[in-house]
Amino acid sequence: MSVVRQNLHESCEALVNRQVHCHLTSSYMYLSLAHHFSTEHLALHNTARFFRGLARTEQSRSHAFLQLQAKRGGHTVLQNVSKPEERKWGGVLSALEHCVRHEQHVNDLLSELHSTAVHTSDHHLRHSVHCFIQYQTEIVKKLAELLKRARSCGPGLGEFMFDKHAFKEVNQDLPRSV
Numbered sequence: 001m002s003v004v005r006q007n008l009h010e011s012c013e014a015l016v017n018r019q020v021h022c023h024l025t026s027s028y029m030y031l032s033l034a035h036h037f038s039t040e041h042l043a044l045h046n047t048a049r050f051f052r053g054l055a056r057t058e059q060s061r062s063h064a065f066l067q068l069q070a071k072r073g074g075h076t077v078l079q080n081v082s083k084p085e086e087r088k089w090g091g092v093l094s095a096l097e098h099c100v101r102h103e104q105h106v107n108d109l110l111s112e113l114h115s116t117a118v119h120t121s122d123h124h125l126r127h128s129v130h131c132f133i134q135y136q137t138e139i140v141k142k143l144a145e146l147l148k149r150a151r152s153c154g155p156g157l158g159e160f161m162f163d164k165h166a167f168k169e170v171n172q173d174l175p176r177s178v
Contacts, residue, residue, distance in 0.1 A: 005073025009120040013074040015113045016065055016125075021079045022109055023062035029084045029102065030055035036089045037163075044159065046167035047092055054139075061132070068128055092159050096147040103143055107136045 030051045038048035069076050089095045110133050117126040146166060153162040 002073035002075075004071075007120075007122055008072045008074050008125070009116075009122060011116055012113070012120055012122055012125055013069070013072075014077075015109075015116055016069050016074060017077045017079075019109060019113060020062045020065045020069070020076070021081070022106055023058045023065065024081045026102065026106060027055045027058035027062065028081050029086075030058060032084045032086075033089055033095055033099075036095075037092075044092065044163040044167075047163045050167045051095075064132075068125070072124070091155055092153075092162060093147070093150045093155075096143060096150050100140065100143045100147055103136065103140045107133070107140060110136055 034048045034051035034055060036042065036048075037044040037051065066076055086098060089098070110129055114126060114129040114133060117123075117129055149166050150159075150162055153159060
């Protein structure tokens with residue numbers, strides 16, 4: 001047992017490890033999306049830049065959970081990161097729909113971690129996870145707003161204009177990672 005470890009329940013430790021894996025998986029998914037939209041047959045460069053930014057953010061969030069685990073004296077258990085389930089992302093609309101569902105799932109996992117921290121009286125973890133939930137709420141909201149706008153644009157020229165305007169704006173005001 002670590003000398004640093006104090007008030008870190010085993011269930012919280014396991015859920016932090018799960019969260020690390022979740023954010024690494026998210027990063028991999030967003031990297032796949034970035035590549036998809038940067039290929040020559042789509043060439044939606046602002047969309048690709050947006051997803052590259054989300055990939056970096058998710059990677060930094062996994063790192064933050066790793067640091068939290070180390071600071072608390074927990075043991076890190078890394079898992080294999082599988083390729084994204086989606087092989088063909090389609091257009092912007094289907095990608096955003098997938099991302100909203102995915103980020104809502106991440107939010108559910110964070111909420112479970114938060115509830116477990118409350119249940120085990122782990123105030124430090126509860127506070128830390130609360131900060132992640134606030135950021136997560138902003139991301140879900142931003143993706144949902146983009147999805148709503150994308151639905152009104154349609155494919156082809158609509159997607160091109162959406163990439164040109166909506167993603168250019170959103171790349172400038174993405175919420176900063178925790």
